[in-house]
Amino acid sequence: MGTLVQNHSGVFFQYDDEHWEPAPFYDVTYNPNPRNEHISSFAGYAKKPPLKTIKQLAEIAGFGSWQQAQAYIHHTVDVIARFSSLAKEYDVSKLIRTDIEKTLADRLKENRHLL
Secondary structure, rough: EEEEOOOOOOOOOOOOOOOOOEOOEEEEEEOOOOOOOOOEEEOEOOOOOOOOHHHHHHOOOOOOOOHHHHHHHHHHHHHOOOOHHHHEEEEEEEHHHHHHHHHHHHHHHHHHHHH
């Protein structure tokens, strides 16, 4: 894995001994704030992008079909579902864990249309 460095825009990059490239999945760190969302957006939509937009982005990202993209979405949801047990295992405080669990549940509810 490459070295991670943050530039001024908040994007993380990794270096693989030959060149720099954007690091995948960089805007996922828990970030409690009044708007309860990250800087990243999906074609201008932050927390609840329309299905049509996600399908367009999946095509741009190179998924062969919407079903293939949905498989990745389902896998991500399955991984996120394990957050609570992993957080307990790594001794994340109950207060922080509860707050993150609520945020994750809210995002899942808001984005059920993508499943």
